[in-house]
Amino acid sequence: MSGGSPIVLCEAPAGVAPPSGSWNRNDVILFGPVGGTLRQVPARSTGASATPATSLQQRDIAHRWPSFLPDGEHFLYLAQGGEADELRIGTLASGHVASLGPSDSHGVAAAGKLFFVRGGNLMTQPFDFDRRRLTGVPALVAAHVAVDPPWGRGMFSVAEAGTIAYSQTARVPSELTWFDRTGRILGTGGEVGVFFNVDLSPDERSVAVSRMTHQAGARANFDIWVFDLMQGGARRLTDDPAWEFDPAWSPDGKRIAFNSNRPDPLRSPFGLFMRAANGGGQDVALLTPDTTAQTPDWSPDGRSLIFGRSDVGRNSMDLWTMPVDPPGQPEVFLQTSHDERSGTFSPNGKWIAYYSSESGRNEVYVRPFPRAEGVIPVSRGGGWMPRWRRDGRELFFVALDGTLMAASFDATKGLTMNAPQPLFKLGVSGVEHQRQYVPTGDGQRFLMPRERADRVEITVLLNSPATISR
CATH class of the missing domain: 2.120.10.30 (TolB, C-terminal domain)
Structure with a gap:
């Protein structure tokens, strides 16, 4: 060389x-x-x-x-x-x-x-x-x-x-781990497994995760699981042969939205589904899988979802919204020739944070909702995986080198107040999994899967x- x-x-x-x-x-x-x-x-x-x-x-x-x-x-x-x-x-x-x-x-x-x-x-x-x-x-x-x-x-x-x-060992196992803003480990929750996307319940007593289970000689399965962070224990929320990712709790904590490639996990695109968070009832199809949908996020009033969508014939991902309560037809929020992914509502419902490849690399932006007029740059030097603090005054994201960043935001005026500040290295991997960490409401702790290479x-x-x- x-x-x-x-x-x-x-x-x-x-x-x-x-x-x-x-x-x-x-x-x-x-x-x-x-x-x-x-x-x-x-x-x-x-x-x-x-x-x-x-x-x-x-x-x-x-x-x-x-x-x-x-x-x-x-x-x-x-x-x-x-x-x-x-x-x-x-x-x-x-x-x-x-x-x-x-x-x-x-x-x-x-x-x-x-x-x-x-x-x-x-x-x-x-x-x-x-x-x-x-x-x-x-x-x-x-x-x-x-x-x-x-x-x-x-x-x-x-x-x-x-x-x-x-x-x-096929995948390095991980452990759901709490970190403070400096990256210091505060504790763990749940058992060791292979975990992907994570989302905290509104009361922060439970976490929903996408988890892989696999038996030698058989195809792997990916399901949504719920872990009790207070008393321990876990329960499987979905049990379909297809794969389920991207769990998202509704603001009232009663429902979990997710995506799934049903009915054929080898050939079907990912549609959107919903299930009662307590496991009761059946899965409800929200968006039929004739298109690929990912990373749903609830509006603060629990009536709508925003999600990434890629239709047949398009090589990019766009942001769409869809009424859930009552049900309605999906509508485009932001569609360009570039990728727009991981849309998430601000706590007051007036802004959408997302990341886009329009600059030639992934960067985090904010746009007003419901009309996506005007764009507010947030990241500097690349970023993805945005998530809000509960009061909307801080927006977290991951820099391209894996560092968790924090950007101050004025949710009343739509202004970033200062340059984003680095917190600590996450060690995240793979852009196919968009929510590899979740902050607590006060933004002081972060829960994420931490790889346990000592188990390999x-x-x-x-x-x-x-x-x-x-």
């Missing part, structure tokens, strides 16, 4: 799914998924257009984790979307595809064998590199090897010399029989 500035090779639209890629000896880069498929682009040309390297077959939804074979022409990849995920071999020149059979994870070809996870176990099978086909029978390498759901990335690595490293172990196998040719 000689250093220097990054070079833009081609456009690669961002998505929720983590990107993956591979670079061969002929300077061709495979990457994706883009529109579900893998793309190829020359590594030494700028401004080129990426061309398809794979095409979706019947029931395919995405191709991931490409890895070139030694000839630089053929490549392994994982195809997702059928009854079971499948390892395949593709080729750059002809587009010919060959199946290597079902797999829970991506595949690694090394030391004359193919390594993959099946049924929660790391398996190996002799692989003929010249004929590009499996021979012999699969053999067990290690039991209970994790796969990162839902993307199918196995938690293992194999060196060409045969050394194997693996983990039984990596096992290394040296001179494993699985990598020794027989």
Whole structure:
């Protein structure tokens, strides 16, 4: 590596799914998924257009984790979307595809064998590199090897010399943790798990979170859970096979809005739903999933929601509002050619804070409600994930380096009073999860999932029989 500035090779639209890629000896880069498929682009040309390297077959939804074979022409990849995920071999020149059979994870070809996870176990099978086909029978390498759901990335690595490293943990577990304004830990609430979006109940006695549960060899599930912060204990609010994220408590504490990709978590976009916070009754569909909706937030009177929405054919997210009590039709609040996300009502209902990519990077802004006329910049140098203090006199957000920021705001005049002040580093990850912290009403404490890397172990196998040719 000689250093220097990054070079833009081609456009690669961002998505929720983590990107993956591979670079061969002929300077061709495979990457994706883009529109579900893998793309190829020359590594030494700028401004080129990426061309398809794979095409979706019947029931395919995405191709991931490409890895070139030694000839630089053929490549392994994982195809997702059928009854079971499948390892395949593709080729750059002809587009010919060959199946290597079902797999829970991506595949690694090394030391004359193919390594993959099946049924929660790391398996190996002799692989003929010249004929590009499996021979012999699969053999067990290690039991209970994790796969990162839902993307199918196995938690293992194999060196060409045969050394194997693996983990039984797919996602770093986290613990719901209280921090003060300096970043000092004040305590924890609930059990250790894999948590994403969080929202406090209005009385601050409970927290709603999106939580991942996963059994080896099965698809992961993401549900809304409610944790009792006073007496302990947790209960599952949703129990649908689809995925649920972005819980938001109503101001009276009686309802929780969320999004879900029902009925098919592999193919359906995210619609908006609502459920009684005590778990009674049934889920109520607010916005049918023919469009993608995220991060709902309630108006202070509990009669409306604001949410991000991306319609079919649009590559950006816009802000919409929708009456809930009584029910009504959604209306555009702010729609541009850029992304507008994570809209949230000020406590007096007169302002909407959000973040937008209109400047070329994510920045936090405030606009008046209900008419989005005029814009008030809040962040300086980038920001996202805005959340209000209960009195509306302070707006929190996360800087692009992960620092929690606090900006003073005059909710009567719509003015930012001073430059935003840094509080502490959050350590948040992934823009696909928009609410990774929540402030208390007085703005003195913050609740968020704190990763517990001490709960993760990596096992290394040296001179494993699985990598020794027989």
